[in-house]
Amino acid sequence: MSLLGRDLAIDLGAAGTRIYAKGRGIVLDEPSVVLRDRQTGRVVGFGAEALDGSDGTDGETYWPISDGLPQDGELARRMIRHFLRKVHRHPFPRPRLVMAVPDEFTPIERVALRDAGFEAEARGILLVKHAIAAALGAGLPVRDGAGHMVVDIGRDATRVAVLSCGAVVAAGTVRGGGNAVTRAVARLVEDEHGLLADEREAESAKLRATREPTGNVLIRGRDADTGEERAVALPAARVREAAVQPVEHIVRAAEHTMERCPPELTADLGERGMVLVGGGALLPGLRRRLQEGLSMPVRRAERPSDSVALGLGRCVEDLGLIAKLRRR
Structure with missing residues (x-):
């Protein structure tokens, strides 16, 4: 497990990213933002540290996620990888990820989301429709x-x-x-x-x-x-x-x-x-x-901001639930 990484659910929101670890619950909740140096273009921060570092510095913030999908593939990949490493405290965590895909998605959008996960060094990607994840997290009998x-x-x-x-x-x-x-x-x-x-x-x-x-x-x-x-x-x-x-x-x-x-x-x-x-x-x-x-x-919902992450987390705890939903 230490070599392959714990199974994780990741809710990629335009405002914030939440990561749920199997057996541990939500272990990361940070803004989906990247800070780049305005002069060199070099990335100098992700998440909370990006917002903290944007005050009083010559940096520019970027929000690479929109409507649950990567809008800037390179920045999204680097941000996801940073968050995964932060959770695992390991340079190559290689987790299996459960992610939410928009309810009305195109094949191209599906591929873009999977690619972002794989390029962030995940070893496997399982996709769940966003509304299903939100409903599960809100406690609805879907x-x-x-x-x-x-x-x-x-x-x-x-x-x-x-x-x-x-x-x-x-x-x-x-x-x-x-x-x-x-x-x-x-x-x-x-x-x-x-x-x-x-x-x-x-x-x-x-x-x-x-x-x-x-x-x-x-x-x-x-x-x-x-x-x-x-x-x-x-x-x-x-x-x-x-x-x-x-x-x-x-x-x-x-x-x-x-x-x-x-x-x-x-x-x-x-x-x-x-x-x-x-x-x-x-x-x-x-x-x-x-x-x-x-x-x-x-x-x-009792925890509205966390609902999607919690719903994806239910799928992480029971991967068979995804197959049951797909058969419907």
């Missing part, structure tokens, strides 16, 4: 005949899927997940206060508004006219209001996905509703807005 809806709100995309009998019956994707809310916060600050807030500042304001539902949130930016840096205090409720339009897009995607389901599954969804996973599911008021827009029950 193998029964009833219909279940899972909505995963990630950094750059929101995935909607209806499951039954261990298979994905219908799926859809909305471009712009939690990042759409971040951009909406930045637009709000610019339109109302003439400040240009960068993505990290707008993201921080969004998260503070999530943790502090009352009171004000301080956000910094550069004055669009003078270039001077200053800060303004925004009511936390006002920051959350910026999420209204992205939420409407999610409602429409859920409606469109339901329209493609058999009537009996649609009836199940009206009774059972949907489960929210992903980091964006933590936004206060989101569950209520979706419930009002869709007229169905909406609940949030």
Whole structure:
């Protein structure tokens, strides 16, 4: 085992990467980011150290994962390999990996994901559909005949899927997940206060508004006219209001996905509703807005940010489960 490496599940998210080790649970949770020297182009950091090192240095951050797939193959491969070595504390871990593949994937995308894993020195790759992994991690009985809806709100995309009998019956994707809310916060600050807030500042304001539902949130930016840096205090409720339009897009995607389901599954969804996973599911008021827009029950998974990793982890603990799901 020490030579071949422990079986691992890896959830490649646009915002963060989580690794689940067999028998140990989630052992790594870091941002999916790479830091490169602006002058030489040399990679100088991955994950948390990349974000920490980007302050006060002449470095530029890159996010090589989008919608669960490598967008920059070279940087994605190096980042995955760095994380695997960090988990195993060995220069050549050679683990067997369970990874999530988008529900509506092309053969090219499947090959790209497998190649990224193999080039990061994995000895084997097992792929599980993203919605199946999210549902398993949220505790849904995915193998029964009833219909279940899972909505995963990630950094750059929101995935909607209806499951039954261990298979994905219908799926859809909305471009712009939690990042759409971040951009909406930045637009709000610019339109109302003439400040240009960068993505990290707008993201921080969004998260503070999530943790502090009352009171004000301080956000910094550069004055669009003078270039001077200053800060303004925004009511936390006002920051959350910026999420209204992205939420409407999610409602429409859920409606469109339901329209493609058999009537009996649609009836199940009206009774059972949907489960929210992903980091964006933590936004206060989101569950209520979706419930009002869709007229169905909406609940949030117990550990929404970890749901996909936990679902993949269930497959790592029982590799036979993957075969059972594929037979459905």
